[in-house]
Amino acid sequence: MINNDIIRRLRFVFDYSNAKMIKVFAQANVEVSTDEIISLLKKEAEEGYKACNDKVMCQFLDGLIIEKRGLREGSEVPAPVKNLTNNLIFKKLRIALELREDDIIEICGLADFVIGKSELGALFRNPDHKNYKTCGDQILRNFLHGLSIKHRGVEL
Numbered sequence: 001m002i003n004n005d006i007i008r009r010l011r012f013v014f015d016y017s018n019a020k021m022i023k024v025f026a027q028a029n030v031e032v033s034t035d036e037i038i039s040l041l042k043k044e045a046e047e048g049y050k051a052c053n054d055k056v057m058c059q060f061l062d063g064l065i066i067e068k069r070g071l072r073e074g075s076e077v078p079a080p081v082k083n084l085t086n087n088l089i090f091k092k093l094r095i096a097l098e099l100r101e102d103d104i105i106e107i108c109g110l111a112d113f114v115i116g117k118s119e120l121g122a123l124f125r126n127p128d129h130k131n132y133k134t135c136g137d138q139i140l141r142n143f144l145h146g147l148s149i150k151h152r153g154v155e156l
Contacts, residue, residue, distance in 0.1 A: 001137045003052035006089060007060060008041055009144045013151050028063035029077050030056075054084035061092040068096045086135035087123055090143065094124070097147075110149040113142035 011021060018034045025032045039050035052060075058080035066077065081088060094104065101117050108115050122133035 001086065001089075001140055002044075003054065003057040003084075004040055004042075004044075004049075006057065006140075006144070007052055009148065010060075010064070010093075011041065013144065013147045015152065024063040024067050025060060026063070027066040027077075028059045028080075030059045030063065054082060055080045057089070058084050058092075061089065061096070065092060065096040069098065086137065086140045087127075090135050090140055091124055093143070093147075104143065107146035107150055108139075108142055109146070111142045111146035113139075113146065115139065 010016075014020075016024070018037050021037045022032055022034065036050070039048050040052050040056070042049040062078055062080065071077070093099075097103075099107070101120055104120060105115060105117070119133065122131050123135045123139070125132040
């Protein structure tokens with residue numbers, strides 16, 4: 001999925017204002033302006049669109065984790081990952097929202113998407129593990145769709 005699309009969907013799910021988006025980035029020690037937020041939220045065809053690279057997306061997700069759960073005692077904000085995959089995005093969302101397997105299965109079910117525990121577990125494994133499975137756009141899209149139904153009661 002395109003990072004800009006993920007940020008747009010998460011903003012909708014949590015009903016974040018521009019000011020709240022700036023605060024989420026600030027949790028990861030990143031300063032962004034309202035204009036930058038607006039540029040990231042625009043669609044590709046719109047004037048002023050700015051592509052959200054993996055570093056910025058990772059900083060937003062790390063900020064979301066800190067916003068939702070707080071920073072672990074004695075730890076610092078992690079350095080952003082250079083190559084962000086759907087698996088890492090999904091994992092960071094799972095951490096931020098403190099979701100268990102059953103919660104994720106339920107959320108995906110809200111979007112009429114069926115996923116089993118073993119398939120879900122394979123998404124969160126180490127990439128070197130023999131049972132690791134790459135998270136496709138469809139899985140992430142359906143998870144985000146289910147989140148919107150759960151948190152907003154409406155579909156994207």
